[in-house]
Amino acid sequence: MFSQTVEYALRAAVHLASKSPNPQTTAEIAEATQVPMAYLSKVLQGLRAKKIVHLQRGAGGGVSLVHEPSQLTILDIVNSVEPIQRIKTCPLELRSHGTRLCSLHSRMDESLKSMESAFAATTLAELLDERNPSIPLCEGTSS
Amino acid sequence: MFSQTVEYALRAAVHLASKSPNPQTTAEIAEATQVPMAYLSKVLQGLRAKKIVHLQRGAGGGVSLVHEPSQLTILDIVNSVEPIQRIKTCPLELRSHGTRLCSLHSRMDESLKSMESAFAATTLAELLDERNPSIPLCEGTSS
DNA sequence: GCCAAACAGGATCCTTATGTCCAATTCGAG
DNA sequence: CTCGAATTGGACATAAGGATCCTGTTTGGC
Numbered sequence: 001m002f003s004q005t006v007e008y009a010l011r012a013a014v015h016l017a018s019k020s021p022n023p024q025t026t027a028e029i030a031e032a033t034q035v036p037m038a039y040l041s042k043v044l045q046g047l048r049a050k051k052i053v054h055l056q057r058g059a060g061g062g063v064s065l066v067h068e069p070s071q072l073t074i075l076d077i078v079n080s081v082e083p084i085q086r087i088k089t090c091p092l093e094l095r096s097h098g099t100r101l102c103s104l105h106s107r108m109d110e111s112l113k114s115m116e117s118a119f120a121a122t123t124l125a126e127l128l129d130e131r132n133p134s135i136p137l138c139e140g141t142s143s
Numbered sequence: 144m145f146s147q148t149v150e151y152a153l154r155a156a157v158h159l160a161s162k163s164p165n166p167q168t169t170a171e172i173a174e175a176t177q178v179p180m181a182y183l184s185k186v187l188q189g190l191r192a193k194k195i196v197h198l199q200r201g202a203g204g205g206v207s208l209v210h211e212p213s214q215l216t217i218l219d220i221v222n223s224v225e226p227i228q229r230i231k232t233c234p235l236e237l238r239s240h241g242t243r244l245c246s247l248h249s250r251m252d253e254s255l256k257s258m259e260s261a262f263a264a265t266t267l268a269e270l271l272d273e274r275n276p277s278i279p280l281c282e283g284t285s286s
Numbered sequence: 287g288c289c290a291a292a293c294a295g296g297a298t299c300c301t302t303a304t305g306t307c308c309a310a311t312t313c314g315a316g
Numbered sequence: 317c318t319c320g321a322a323t324t325g326g327a328c329a330t331a332a333g334g335a336t337c338c339t340g341t342t343t344g345g346c
Contacts (some may be wrong), residue, residue: 034235058343059291103273115254130246201313202321
């Protein structure tokens with residue numbers, strides 16, 4: 001449902017937020033987030049184009065967030081790499097098909113809207129503040 | 144966010160429901176739903192494999208729903224062609240990354256869960272019953 | 287100034303999704 | 317039985333997403 005690119009961008013953003021405001025090298029982020037480094041580099045370049053991160057070349061350089069983690073929402077990241085496409089008009093521009101498929105797409109769009117709202121409501125800072133949520137998703141297999 | 148294949152399957156399912164229990168030929172469905180026929184054929188074969196539709200070959204044959212529209216939900220169709228992948232475990236199986244990315248994926252999964260619930264709550268019959276929803280998505284450009 | 291660290295960006299490759307085409311098969315009807 | 321309607325299924329084509337590699341450019345520190 002979510003593309004790899006979005007997943008990678010989110011991982012990188014969260015990791016950067018956790019280290020904010022210290023810059024991290026692409027290699028460090030790749031290691032920490034388990035993302036292929038060469039590809040992560042491309043993803044980060046996309047985030048740079050959208051003014052989400054700052055990329056500093058040269059020795060001692062690295063990647064850093066342009067804004068405070070408390071000012072960045074999940075939606076900001078998602079929309080930077082793969083904007084959520086709301087369904088504004090029925091994909092079928094037919095005069096004859098009645099309202100049937102409309103109601104389908106209306107339902108689909110409501111789900112998109114719901115997701116959009118949820119993503120807009122959570123900042124990276126809030127993600128980091130959460131201590132041991134009720135449903136831990138990270139139970140390692142190692143004891 | 145939704146693949147073409149899912150979109151096509153949903154269109155076909157809704158159209159079939161609207162004609163239920165009469166079978167429709169693939170060509171008729173393709174025409175009504177604006178889906179390339181040759182590809183629709185493949186999609187329908189997928190729906191057949193999941194026992195959603197019945198395909199009758201030969202003259203007078205066609206496509207028909209196996210179940211009543213009131214017994215088929217949007218989720219049934221979606222899961223038949225491209226199952227919604229809930230995030231059950233953190234994609235990063237790291238012992239060292241703490242709970243940070245967990246809270247991210249927890250949020251993402253909540254959106255998936257919400258969508259799943261919404262799709263499971265609506266049957267094809269209900270879609271057909273809806274008259275002129277408050278937000279019409281089908282305003283044709285033609286007067 | 288030189289060197290090593292670190293990003294930049296183009297070329298390339300692999301896989302998957304989407305879409306097309308055609309010969310084969312099934313089956314109802316005359 | 318024969319013919320045409322209709323799906324079947326395999327091969328093929330195209331495009332996009334995901335991933336890798338290599339060379340160039342920038343830049344801080346010695």
